[in-house]
Amino acid sequence: MRSPLIEAACACQLSLDPAGRSGAENMAIDAALLDRANGGGLSFLRLYRFDPPCLSLGRNEPAARYDHTEIARRGLDVVRRPTGGRAVWHEHEVTYAVAAPVAAFGSLRHAYHTIHERIAAALRSLGADATLAPHQPPPASRVDQPTSCFATPVGGEVLVAGRKLVGSAQVRKGNAFLQHGSILLDGSQEIVAAVSRKPQVARTVTTLSAELGRRVTWDEVVEAVVQAWRDEGTSPNLHQPPPTSTTLHFDLAPLGIAVKS
Numbered sequence: 001m002r003s004p005l006i007e008a009a010c011a012c013q014l015s016l017d018p019a020g021r022s023g024a025e026n027m028a029i030d031a032a033l034l035d036r037a038n039g040g041g042l043s044f045l046r047l048y049r050f051d052p053p054c055l056s057l058g059r060n061e062p063a064a065r066y067d068h069t070e071i072a073r074r075g076l077d078v079v080r081r082p083t084g085g086r087a088v089w090h091e092h093e094v095t096y097a098v099a100a101p102v103a104a105f106g107s108l109r110h111a112y113h114t115i116h117e118r119i120a121a122a123l124r125s126l127g128a129d130a131t132l133a134p135h136q137p138p139p140a141s142r143v144d145q146p147t148s149c150f151a152t153p154v155g156g157e158v159l160v161a162g163r164k165l166v167g168s169a170q171v172r173k174g175n176a177f178l179q180h181g182s183i184l185l186d187g188s189q190e191i192v193a194a195v196s197r198k199p200q201v202a203r204t205v206t207t208l209s210a211e212l213g214r215r216v217t218w219d220e221v222v223e224a225v226v227q228a229w230r231d232e233g234t235s236p237n238l239h240q241p242p243p244t245s246t247t248l249h250f251d252l253a254p255l256g257i258a259v260k261s
Contacts, residue, residue: 012043012100014226018218020051023079026095027056030180031082033099037176043100045229046180047222052077053091055191058084058169070195083169083180087196092187092207094221097180108170108177113156115179118232119166120158122224123183128211130165133157163206183225185209185216 021029026048033044054077057063061080066087071078098115105111116132123130133156158166168181186209193199208216 012045012229014229015044015046015048016222017046017048018222020049022052023050023054023056023077023090026050026054027079027081030097030099030178033097034082034171034173034176034178037099037101037178038174041101041175043104044098045226046097046099047225048095048097049093049218050077050090050095053089054079055195056081056088056090058086059171060084061086065197066195067197074191074195076191076195081169081180083171083178085167085169087192088167088182089187089189089191090182092185092209094183094185094218094225095180096183096225097178099176099178101176102172103175108172109156111177111179112168112170116156116158116166116168118228119183119225121231122221122228123158123160123165123208125224125227126208126212126216126220128160128165128208130158130160133159133164160206160208160211163204165206165208165211183208183221185218185221 017029029048030046033046036042037044055066055071057066057078057080059081061084096119098111100111102108102111105114113132120130120132157164157168166181166183168179170177170179184205184207186207188207189205208221
C-alpha cells in the first residue's frame with residue numbers, strides 16, 4: 001500500500017494543447033510546469049504538439065554538431081530543451097510532458113519506467129506491439145557521435161518490433177522532475193541528419209502509422225494515453241479541461257506567453 005504522500009502526489013492535472021505552439025513556447029510551458037511541481041507539489045500530464053515543426057536540441061548537446069547555415073536556409077524553428085538527450089525533429093507526433101514530485105513515483109528511474117509503461121499500454125490499446133527496451137549500457141563507440149534521439153534505444157524506452165517509437169528525456173529540479181518526449185505518429189527524423197555536420201549512426205526508429213499500416217491521428221493517441229493514466233488507478237483526480245479551452249492550469253503571463261483560446 002502506498003503512503004498518503006505518494007497517493008496525493010499521483011493526482012494529476014491534465015492539459016491538452018492540440019492547436020500547437022512554437023518550440024520556445026512549448027519548452028517555457030514545460031519548464032513552468034516543473035516549477036509548479038517543485039514549488040507546489042503538483043503533478044501534471046501535458047499532451048501537445050509543435051507549430052511550426054521544430055528541431056529541439058538536448059540541454060547539454062553542442063550546437064556545433066549542426067550546420068547553422070543549413071538550418072537557416074531551411075527556415076527551421078530551433079529550441080534547446082531543459083532536458084538532456086539528443087536532437088529531435090518534432091512534426092508528426094504527440095508530445096507529452098509529465099512534471100511531478102519525485103515522491104509520486106519513488107525515484108527518477110522508476111518514473112521513467114512507469115511513464116513509458118503507461119505510454120506502451122496506450123499504444124498496445126491501439127494495436128501496436130509495444131514493449132520496453134531492456135536496461136543495458138549504450139555502446140561506448142556511439143557516445144560522442146552526432147545522432148538523433150531516436151538512433152539508439154536505451155533501457156526502459158518504448159519499442160515496437162525492436163525499433164524505437166518514443167523518445168524521452170528527464171531533468172530534476174529540487175524535489176520534482178520533468179520528463180517529456182515524442183510519440184512518433186508518422187514522418188521521419190531524416191532532417192536531423194540533413195542538418196548535421198557529420199554522418200550519423202544508423203537509426204532504428206519507426207512510427208505508429210508505419211506499424212499499424214494506417215494513418216494514426218493525434219486525437220486517438222491522446223485519448224489512449226489519457227485512458228492509460230486512468231486505468232493505472234494512480235491518478236484519481238485526473239482532470240481534463242473543457243474541449244473548447246486550451247488554457248493551462250496556471251498563468252503564463254509572467255513568461256510572456258499568450259495563451260490561446
